[in-house]
Amino acid sequence: xxxxxxxxxxxxxxxxxxxxxxxxxxxxxxxxxxxxxxxxxxxxxxxxxxxxxxxxxxxxxxxxx
Numbered sequence: 001x002x003x004x005x006x007x008x009x010x011x012x013x014x015x016x017x018x019x020x021x022x023x024x025x026x027x028x029x030x031x032x033x034x035x036x037x038x039x040x041x042x043x044x045x046x047x048x049x050x051x052x053x054x055x056x057x058x059x060x061x062x063x064x065x
């Protein structure tokens with residue numbers, strides 16, 4: 001299991017960050033992803049595969065006033 005925004009999440013291990021975001025209906029253009037206390041550049045999302053024990057933080061950007 002991995003931790004996503006502080007909650008244990010099953011079924012995410014083995015997915016790339018891109019695939020994980022798609023599966024959870026996140027728009028990769030509008031989020032920032034941290035993995036194990038490191039900010040991951042969007043260009044690396046396809047090449048990083050989530051593993052059991054990983055800690056993921058997803059920050060979703062919204063606009064408005």
